[in-house]
Amino acid sequence: MHEEPTTITERIAANPRPALVWLAVFLALFALEAGALIQGVIVLVERIIVLLPTEAGLSAVTGAKQAAAEIPTLISREVIPNYGYRTPDGAWVNTFPENLPYVDSGLEPKWAWLIRNVLAFGYAAALLGWILHGYNVFRREYREADWTPRDDALGRFRRHTWGKAGFVVVFLFITMAVFAPTLGPTTVDRNIVQPYSYELTYLNEETGELDTVTVGTANTESRSAGAGDQNFGPWSYDNYDRFHPFGTLPQGTDLYTFMASGARVSLFIGLLSIAISGTLAATFAMISAYYKGLVDLALVVTGDSIMSIPQLLLLILLSAVFAGHWLGEIYSGGLLLALIFGFSTWPFLWRAVRGPALQVSTEEWVDAARSYGQTPRKTMTKHMLPYVIGYLMVYASLFIGGIIITTSALSFLGGGLGVNSPTPEWGRAIAAGQDYVATQSWHVALIPGVLIVLVVTGFNAFGDGIRDAIDPESEAGEGETEIVGGGAG
């Protein structure tokens, strides 16, 4: 007997329990961090309003920001603070846990910081796990088909150790970027942007009394400036009892805060540019595979022209031309960089998926769709795109690594290229530490470099894993991918 297909809402209505259980736990998890999310959105809106010529709405947003700050958030520096100071009798004040009865001292700042970090990463892992579990619930309870090809791909990925390792690294990187304001022992604004607007209390060892000093002054006494000078290496306290998990920079700012915030910029640039270039590449691949002939040729010429200028040079050229332009001011140049990457990376991506797109365009089902009179647009999106999207993901993952490297390379070069001060970027940390590599302050250049290698290897491994999962026979993708970034790799 022929069964009418049901919609997902009907299926959930028929058996609501698993879906409701899943949703309840998800909302509970979400509520823990809702305050941070709302605050993040408001800050974003505020940044956009500041760019607009009118001042209208700014006060409303500021009000909303204060209101949002009142929403309790589990993993925040308000709940688990690690600032604070020692009293002369050795107890820690203002560090986690604060004001508990029968507890007369907080934890040492490093433990407070560690607890917050472990919680943040643990929370992210729990959220991811629950979302994956949600897919399983959907598959078991609500999906009509018992088996789809995607199940096999997922199974293959699950057995792909290298790909999974890459996924873990990518996940940690994304978590670091998303939770950046919470993870650092201090904030970018307090420590890097306006250090002289904030004060801190500390125990003066000489007088044995509590003193106050601005963060800026404390920073100048916390520099890691190589041989014969002061140095505050990884996992150490400075003279103001501030904890530095990765040590300090030569300017005396905290390297971990710098790195976490830098991860955010890198991820922002990587994702935005891949979104732009991926959309362009997918669109052009569909059009060129569907119409072939002259359209394809025109795209080949356009793509080749863009690719004939080495990407790093194109980036340098465009950054120089946009120097002082308002577009270059947004996110300290991050947005401009993402746009340049987006519009100069698509030929590489398009080249990579052109083969699969041409292949699928010769399939019988595409021919059938065409002869049934389906519109070209519908044929492309429904019958061709799903086949190409997997390959696009593979290359997107591989290319993000190249984009992260190139972004840091430009920031390393400095001179107004790349992401500018005060927004942290990993390449600038390497530039700051390059004179101190062989001194006691080796950590300044070494840690960012090692992290870049890890993250890029992670993205590469993840891409390899997806490729083997969707197309176990292929060995494609070698050669073209590494050219992206134009030589920073």
Place this chain on the structure above:
Amino acid sequence: MSRWNYLLRRIALAIPVVIFATTMTFLIIRAGPQDPVLAILGPQSGTQAYHDIAVDLGIERRVNGEFVAVPLWEQYIDFVGSLFTGDFGQSWVIQRGAPVTDIIVARAPATIWLGFWSVIVALFIGIPLGFYAGLNPNTGGDYAASFFGIVWRAMPNFWLAVMLLATLANSQQLFGFSWQNLFIDTPVVLAGGAMELSFMYDPGLFIREPGQTLEQVAAAFKMVLPGALVLGSASMGNEMRIGRTAVLEAKNSNYVETAKAKGLHGRTIVWKHIFRNALIPLVPIITGEVFLLIGGSVLVEQVFVINGLGRLYFQAATNGDLPLIGSLTFFFIVITLSVNILQDVLYTLIDPRVGYEGE
């Protein structure tokens, strides 16, 4: 389609590409948000100086004593016309008044020397490692080589350069010998034209003063070696990976089986049948290195302070020398396209299957 037709088609395609790419460069420089004249002069400048440079660049012209802006399309024809006829104009900031051609000639040897050795070093380390891994698959050596290749590829080359520079500068403490005084005395950071490359302009020196010139070559080689190692790093990883796959594929192919069945020596099979066929997929990797080299030379030359074209490009960009950047970009476009064509020629010569597949 025959292979020669394929080649001709590829060459014909390069013409619109070079025109289109040059047009993009023109639009970025002349129609972009930055006024080329202001970039040269800086924000505070007299109007007279402004007009002088604008007229010289072809952005304005004098009509009856008034300065009138030249329409963009006329500027375009002028810009493209002079580039295609080999007139690269002059530098305005980096070396005021010097013809760009002269600057390129002065700076190119360092970059060529660096690029040459980075290709060679990458080839001589990457390919043997890859072939070794492919001939001994799934052994400890294979895993070690593969892992090394993967991590090597993910390393940002500027970071590698910074690390290598520091290591070499302190080799005395770290390894007990000093890199500076090893064999020939050379500095690690090559500031101020420490690298003497006059033999590249005048090969006659090898005959007239062979001893001194050879010493010069050796010193220049030693000075450029760390940079070449870094610049070649990305390609080295690629060559290793592709070399490994290619050897594995060739090893399991029918003709190798046949050769084995004929009772050929293991060594003959490796050299005559596996090695030669495995080289084919390496051609695009080797030519593709040009992209990596041109882009990467900016970073490596900046860290090691080598006065080459990459460093020139960076200096021109950060100092607002837009006319120089425009000409240099055109120069690099021509080079990359020439190498692409060279790659197609090589392919057509080595691989008879070209032109029959993928069309």
